[in-house]
Amino acid sequence: MRQPKIIVVGGGLAGLMATIRAAESGIPVELFSIVPVKRSHSVCAQGGINAAKNQKGEGDTTDKHFDDTIYGGDFLANQPLVKRMCEAAPGIIDLLDRMGVMFNRTPEGLLDYRRFGGTLYHRTAFAGATTGQQLLYALDEQVRRHEAEGRVKKFEGWTFLSAVIDGGGVGRGVCAMDLRTMELKTFPADAAIFATGGIGAIFGRSTNSVVCTGSAQSALFQQGVDYANGEFIQVHPTAIPGEDKLRLMSESARGEGGRVWVPRNPAEKRRPKDIPQSDRFYFLEEWYPKYGNLVPRDIATRAIHRIVYQEKLGVDGQAAVYLDVTEIPRETLNRKLEGILEIYEKFLGVDPREEPMKVFPGMHYTMGGIWVNGEDQATAVPGIYAAGECEYQYHGANRLGANSLVSCIFGGGLAGSAAVKFAKSLEKGAEAAPASVFEAERKRQEEKNRKLLTQDGSENPITIWRELGDLMTEHVTVTRVNKNLQAADAKILALQERYKKINLSDRTKWSNQTLNFALELENMLILARVITLGALARNESRGAHYKPEFPDRDDANWLKTTRAKWVNNDIQLTYEPVDISLIKPRARRYDAVK
């Protein structure tokens, strides 16, 4: 009998869960990752993972989790699969618990739960403030076991370049590059699952890791894998600005009682500790009495921008507000938040247990991503699946904190099972695809590399990337204005022209990171346009997408999914209806009662 084979690209939470599911079913998996999978970006997730376990006796249910998620996402998510995810969440926690995750515990030895944004329930299980790291390690360990037992083969230090798609439009494998030898190879597979994460690098500086470029998503997009809701970009309200990256200060700081404030007097000269309560403006608590500091991220981010740019109340006249955990007992801080407080202390040299942290919003997450069907994570191309942050399915127009980890594991598991089913259902697998299909794809990529390594020009890829990041951050994040979006698109087109003239300062063929970065940059530029054009077209405000010219949600015209397609080497936006069969859309008002 034919032995099917599955490829997984990406070794974060979603990729590892997909790998485990497939390996467990007895199908061999080849797992590709740029970095050793244990170093994937999932390690950066801090605050926790949501599941309505109702372990504080508050009457929480999976239906309430579902409603909070849909409402938090401003009704843009297709509802049935979100419901399934919320129902599966408690079982996912059990599974992680069985894998040995060192979750925080109650005195009875049960899992502890904390509060998070966009909900009134204690629904977030956590392991200190490094929950993503702890979950990733648990899955990494399970994959290592499968690897030791021969079911998984890892290709760490390889980067995905493109899918191999045959004449019938079916995915038959991948083309990838060894980042040491710079050798290109194609790998046949009966199904390929993409779990390639975030796109932060398109915005220059973000809370994302270096590998989160969106390059793989863009490459697939250019091969007919559609991209949905690209314009929905989450800007996290509390990050520490830095030149190399914006370091996240988890929402859990507020979940545990941290408060956001600024001095009422913009000319305030006293140290924050010496400013009496009456001279402090707790603007989130005043503006949103019910949710207070735990409003969803898009709301908190816009509030901070308003404080800084309209009210001119930024701390010391800068783009910063205080995130204050000094009222929380030290013992609690060290037990529940140590991981993030250490980051602040190490990178800024100030102890946040003693002095309020200075934070500002930073690009954090993409709600949009590879288009998948509402059933089983299948993309527009048969044989290609997507899961995790790289796809668009679960978070609508704004993701709630601590929902990403659950969507990664749920989506990853679902993709793993679906890919196995698909691979087994094929009468003839990838081995039946003509060798010329693989050959042609490898040649296409080799030609790109050859050109980059030999061409002479005047442009530096890093300079182009910096300019891209600056313009995306300025025009395509928190506040969007049509004429600026138009200008941004024109500038990206100009950057694409300049890209044609790049000159690589490294032309060697061993561990050449400059070449790899140049390949990624070309893809980033295209995805940047998908995001910008999606934002330009959507004339309404919904979740994270905010246009002062169109300040309201417009369900009559815009309760629809943006589905970008690559047609004749250009971006075409199409739209499809949102499945709202379970919860009727209602106004989203965090300042009033829900």
Added chain:
Amino acid sequence: MAETKRVIVKVKRQAAPKEPSRWEEFSLNWRPSMNVIICLRDIAENPVTRDGKKTTPITYDSNCLEEICGSCAMLINGKARMACSALVDQLDQPIRIEPLTKFPLVRDLAVDRQFMFESLKRVKAWIPIDGTYHLGEGPRVSPEVQEKGYPLSNCITCGNCLEVCPQVNEHNQFVGAAIISQVRLFNMHPTGAMNKSERLQALMGPGGVQECANAQNCVHACPKGIPLTESIAEVNRDAWKQALLGWLLG
């Protein structure tokens, strides 16, 4: 016009494993909150040495830039540490940057730490679950055990503890403190404890826990403050107990 403040950086270069190494010096524009990663990025954007020679960007590993992925370990002014949290203002200049020496070199500052991941396989650093299907909740764990286990589980496999250990050398396959500490973590977990003897067995023999000579450098080099020497002492005790018991029972 005041002269802009400069940062002088010396980087040890090596094009490939079998090529000779050399030093290159760079002069960079100082900015506030600059770290070693920013220095390496500046060089990538303008790869010209201090004496005006064109060169190539420096190959190095990095990812999260917040000291939790374990990628960017290197020797900075002779000390094994993470480049992302190495702040320029806290370093003596010229800043000397070299690759870790206890792992095979790939290029420039990038090394191959696969040995550590292989060692994790050797000691079966996982909880052998029956499957991912629904089997109910995990075992109860007391807050005391969690508070001991969680810090151990913070290990980012950076390799700094191996770099500073005199017992990690070409004559010895010592797995190093990080791996031993992982054995302690899994043996402490209620389900993991069922396979305790298997893991201890894997830590006996060449490269095992007995190779530790108690230099205690590891615990000072760990960027996550993991009590590594405590872990080694505990695992060593358990391994001896197990060996003795095996001998007594014949």
